[in-house]
Amino acid sequence: MALPKHASRLERIWHYTYLVICALIFLFLMAPILVVIPLSFNAEPYFTFTEKMLRLDPEGYSTRWYDLLLTFGMQAPDxxxxxxxxxxxxxxxxxxxxxxxxxxxxxxxxxxxxVLGTIAALGLSRPEMPGRRVIMAILISPMIVPIIIVATGLFFFYSAISIQDWGIPYLGVILAHATLGIPFVIITVTATLVGFDHSLTRAAASMGASPTLTFLRVQMPLILPGVISGALFAFVTSFDEVVVVLFVGGLDEQTIPRQMWNGIREQISPAILSVATILVLISIALLTTVELLRRRSEKLRGLSPG
Structure with a gap:
């Protein structure tokens, strides 16, 4: 927000001080990422900046660790x-x-x-839904409960039902990650439904449309940006999660975060920094998509002047 022309001297001082504080907080949050990216191009097997890197010598930089992501574990890498x-x-x-x-x-x-989060959000958006607050609190509890507790509970539950003997690969991890992703879908879809005009569904019903047709032709196009945003958050949650995989994943269910964890424990390699850089770029792309979808959702609902 621009500073008004009639602002006093004290207000101007506070305005610029506030901008500096925000910039410092942003730099503090971004510092780990800003350090990881150049280190992933280190020509030496170190996690620190070498003298050549500090001098910006081209010999101090290399893509060898990105190449290692392709060759590590191969039978004939050369x-x-x-x-x-x-x-x-x-x-x-x-x-x-x-x-x-x-x-x-x-x-x-x-x-x-x-699918489950959207259905839950549609039900919770209805004013006649009994116990909405309690149900909402239960459904979003995986976001609040520490992940180690969730992972421990899933481990004992899966052991009790012997899910590893069902013969379905990845089933335990998929169900666990779906549990962690449902709250994000519920929150984003519910936020989209806040400005939804329910008279549209009543009008569609009065014209003979079935509930399924009303949902597909009336509700879904309007809430689609929120659904996609929730799906992206759920995917990022699954893609970056490691604790649950360590507890309930099989030996052959190595995900990228689990592979990074194993690499840190067994052999310290800057290839981990290369993976971290790639994940950062993927996260930035997904968050940019979420922001574009949010703006589109506001435009569809008439909440933005665009």
């Missing part, structure tokens, strides 16, 4: 990079396998969380 080399990387590279597992788990957990 072979010619032809079709067989890429087939070897796709089948055996540890980081690629972790990426595939993360995408599979993230996709199905997001799909499940989006």
């Amino acid at each position: 072979a010619a990079r032809d079709g067989s080399w890429w087939a070897d990387a796709w089948s055996n590279a540890a980081w690629i396998q972790a990426t595939k597992n993360s995408i599979i788990i993230g996709f199905f957990s997001t799909l499940l969380a989006t």
